[in-house]
Amino acid sequence: MLFKDAVAERILELCEKYNYTINKLAESSTVPPSTLRGLVNREVENPSSYVIFRICRTLKITPKEFFDSPLFDEEKITN
Numbered sequence: 001m002l003f004k005d006a007v008a009e010r011i012l013e014l015c016e017k018y019n020y021t022i023n024k025l026a027e028s029s030t031v032p033p034s035t036l037r038g039l040v041n042r043e044v045e046n047p048s049s050y051v052i053f054r055i056c057r058t059l060k061i062t063p064k065e066f067f068d069s070p071l072f073d074e075e076k077i078t079n
Contacts, residue, residue: 002078006071007047008040011055013069018059029058 015025022040026033031054038044039051049063056066070076 001071001076002042004039004042004045004047006069006077007052008042009071010066010069011036011040013071014055014059014061014066020059025055025058029054031055 011022011025014020015022020028022036023033025031026036029036031051035044035051036055039047052066053063056063
């Protein structure tokens with residue numbers, strides 16, 4: 001799995017867990033909806049740490065919690 005795929009999957013997991021739509025998350029986090037959709041649709045090759053930080057802040061989780069998922073296990077991430 002590519003890193004961008006893991007980020008997309010994690011955002012979708014967290015949206016489901018915290019009952020957010022992509023649009024609601026974008027609005028609440030002040031991340032442009034087009035940016036968030038680009039992440040979820042795997043169009044963004046290198047997700048910005050600031051965007052991930054804004055998502056975390058909105059969901060009231062830490063970046064460590066964001067990345068603490070089997071999706072980011074080193075052996076699962078490919079180039």
